[in-house]
Amino acid sequence: MLTEFRNEPFTDFSQPDNEKAMAAAIARVRSQLGKQHPLVVGGERLETGNWIVSTNPAAPGEVIGKFARAGSAEAEMAMQAAAKAFQEWKRVPGHERARYLFKAAALMRARKLELAAWMVLEIGKNWAEADGDVAEAIDFCEFYGREMIRLSQGQPLTPYAGEENELVYIPLGVGIVIPPWNFPLAILTGMTTASIVCGNTVVLKPSSETPATAFQFLSIMEEAGLPPGVLNFVPGAGSEVGDYLVGHRQTRFIAFTGSKEVGLRINELAARPQKGQIWIKRVIAEMGGKDAIIVDRDVDPDLAAEGIAASAFGFQGQKCSACSRAILHKDIYDQVLAKVVERTGKLTMGPVEDRHNFLGPVSSKSAYGSILQYIEVGKKEGRLATGGEPAPTPEGGFFIKPTVIADVSPTARIAQEEIFGPVLSVIKADSWSQALEFANNTEFGLTGAAYSRNRRHLEQARQEFHVGNLYLNRKCTGALVGVHPFGGFNMSGTDSKGGGRDYLLLFTQAKAISERY
Numbered sequence: 001m002l003t004e005f006r007n008e009p010f011t012d013f014s015q016p017d018n019e020k021a022m023a024a025a026i027a028r029v030r031s032q033l034g035k036q037h038p039l040v041v042g043g044e045r046l047e048t049g050n051w052i053v054s055t056n057p058a059a060p061g062e063v064i065g066k067f068a069r070a071g072s073a074e075a076e077m078a079m080q081a082a083a084k085a086f087q088e089w090k091r092v093p094g095h096e097r098a099r100y101l102f103k104a105a106a107l108m109r110a111r112k113l114e115l116a117a118w119m120v121l122e123i124g125k126n127w128a129e130a131d132g133d134v135a136e137a138i139d140f141c142e143f144y145g146r147e148m149i150r151l152s153q154g155q156p157l158t159p160y161a162g163e164e165n166e167l168v169y170i171p172l173g174v175g176i177v178i179p180p181w182n183f184p185l186a187i188l189t190g191m192t193t194a195s196i197v198c199g200n201t202v203v204l205k206p207s208s209e210t211p212a213t214a215f216q217f218l219s220i221m222e223e224a225g226l227p228p229g230v231l232n233f234v235p236g237a238g239s240e241v242g243d244y245l246v247g248h249r250q251t252r253f254i255a256f257t258g259s260k261e262v263g264l265r266i267n268e269l270a271a272r273p274q275k276g277q278i279w280i281k282r283v284i285a286e287m288g289g290k291d292a293i294i295v296d297r298d299v300d301p302d303l304a305a306e307g308i309a310a311s312a313f314g315f316q317g318q319k320c321s322a323c324s325r326a327i328l329h330k331d332i333y334d335q336v337l338a339k340v341v342e343r344t345g346k347l348t349m350g351p352v353e354d355r356h357n358f359l360g361p362v363s364s365k366s367a368y369g370s371i372l373q374y375i376e377v378g379k380k381e382g383r384l385a386t387g388g389e390p391a392p393t394p395e396g397g398f399f400i401k402p403t404v405i406a407d408v409s410p411t412a413r414i415a416q417e418e419i420f421g422p423v424l425s426v427i428k429a430d431s432w433s434q435a436l437e438f439a440n441n442t443e444f445g446l447t448g449a450a451y452s453r454n455r456r457h458l459e460q461a462r463q464e465f466h467v468g469n470l471y472l473n474r475k476c477t478g479a480l481v482g483v484h485p486f487g488g489f490n491m492s493g494t495d496s497k498g499g500g501r502d503y504l505l506l507f508t509q510a511k512a513i514s515e516r517y
């Protein structure tokens, strides 16, 4: 019997055996760097002569791998392979499709540290963050597999005399999966396995920043025995391959996670029907955030500062759930700010191959440039409390000191726009109600946290703090599959909940069948 879903445990790297095993995994992965990898379309390996070169952001001269770059011709081939495979795959029973996910989870578990090591080198995740990313990917496989089995069972309908009635969830068709680089395994796995387990086939266009991690996922799905054409792998420029696939008349749905700008573009392009298109494309788009932690006057300043620093600077602030605004009650403003600054100053930074470094590089040269520009804006909009500059290394890594900017107006640019880096704006509020008002005054609505000891204030936050994931008296990052179904409101996305019990419905359509005998 299938056991109940449980979250995958994290690895304790303070245990010497685990530490040794992770160092060995990094060494093993390093020995595989620099190789060339093909596209995979309909089970065939293709090369295009053009390459996406993935590099280590801590040492940009180090090539992680070269990945065949698809153009529109290859995207078209992938679409046709997926459309062909759909005719068979849609007939495979749900519980059988689920087993491919359970097998993939087992393979990921067996290669947990190696998968984490790819992310350490390709995108600068520290060991704990990379391990968490793999655990989440495993959770998605286990959770969505079980969810598909649940949805494959008879659904409750009102009895009606003289008829046999049933409702079944059938797949949609070919889906385009477009993930970001910041959870290069977890989010990619979540969106792809949800699509596949529901009986859809997929054209996967990974982020150009993290194709190597994506290739590991592809290899695992192949090893799990997924039939050719169910999953097609086409790295390529979002603006070329992405646009082509989103606009394609045979595309039935798009599962996207990334920035607001790209998400809105996809939504608009997908809405335009193409010649011969006979459905409305479904868009599942998870986008950015400008997440706030609000702190009441009665809170233990250490507890609040710990939550703020962990949420703001974990993975260099490059999480959609990261705290980028700390909104502090005026009575404890100075105290909490001082403690946040103190904690920030103690964070270790450097190449994250060394497990003692908490902060690694930011993702890319362009992110580095954009974050530093925001810091300059912030220096004018507020008071620099700590950080505020790059931390150069001989290898030219993209390191930026964790930065706290105090006395920021709630309407300043750095309090409104997603920076997606290690930059925290600190804002003063006169009252709890004003703190909530400031928290809600952006176009986003992804995560948020409220620290208070006052029951009335906590209840007020429950009602008024308009975010998809609200946390009370804890940090605003670290959602767990099944425990904290995840996804935001407003410009943070299409209001879905990854890792939740209604998520798979987005990848299916319900068919009601009635027979009179």
Ligand code: NAP
Pocket: 178, 179, 180, 181, 182, 183, 187, 205, 206, 207, 208, 209, 236, 237, 238, 239, 240, 241, 242, 243, 246, 257, 258, 259, 260, 262, 263, 265, 266, 286, 287, 288, 289, 319, 320, 321, 418, 420, 446, 486, 487, 488, 492, 493
């Ligand atoms: P991004 O720049 O929007 O890219 C996301 C994906 O879209 C990449 O695969 C990218 O491909 C592709 N893309 C770019 N232009 C495209 C186009 N015209 N058509 C189709 N696809 C296109 O975002 P990112 O920098 O990777 O990720 C960071 C963003 O993701 C942040 O805003 C963050 O808040 C958000 N995020 C949200 C969630 C959530 O659950 N709400 C979770 C994680 C991240 P290329 O790499 O080839 O450009």
